[in-house]
Amino acid sequence: MAFFGFGSKSPKSSKSDASSEPTEPKGETFQPLTLEQLRSFLPRLPKARAQEVLPHLNDAMSEAGINTPRRQAAFLAQLAHESAEFRYFEELATGRAYERRKDLGNVKPGDGARYKGRGPIQITGRTNYRAAGKALELDLEENPTRAADLDVGFRTAAWFWNSRDLNKHADKGEFDAITRRINGGYNGKASRDTYYQRAMRLLDKK
Secondary structure: OOOOOOOOOOOOOOOOHHHHOOOOOOOOOOOOOOHHHHHHHOOOOOHHHHHHHHHHHHHHHHHOOOOOHHHHHHHHHHHHHHOOOOOOOEOOOOOHHHOOOHHHOOOOOOHHHHOOOEOOOOEOOHHHHHHHHHHHOOOOOOOHHHHHOHHHHHHHHHHHHHHOOHHHHHHOOOHHHHHHHHHOOOOOHHHHHHHHHHHHHHHOOO
16 A cells, blocks of 8 residues: 655655644634545445544544635545545554654654654654644654544644645645645545545535
């Protein structure tokens, strides 16, 4: 399974947390995704997994101000691609490729594997775990595997989303720009675009 998420190709150090504050359009209130909508979006997702995922997904979107059809469609599409439809929340590779990557903050022996990609948008490297943990008031630097848990993984994905100001691109319909910010390129573009179009058709009916 190939992952093209943050950190799997050419990850970068995190930026200031200042841009991670959610923005909310005037007159918009958060509308949670329903189980029916999630299963319509991902029909191959088993019902039990959908029920497990849904509350954490909704909590993360609400917290991050991902509260319009365009924002939610873009977020869902990228996460569906990155996590293989919410199957994987941890990079399948060992993480050894990130060993001694000072640009990721991996300066201690074993940091590559310890801080490999986790979450539905994979955060990678000690620096990014530290930044995400600080923003979410969690000690992910000391407990990095927590980023693979549903209650934390969706929040780290939302942190990444807001730290790159991706709601702004979603509002403008700039889905390719979002793909580039997440991937560093356009790997998996056809898959991402298909998910996005499906999500937009579904959420426009809200």
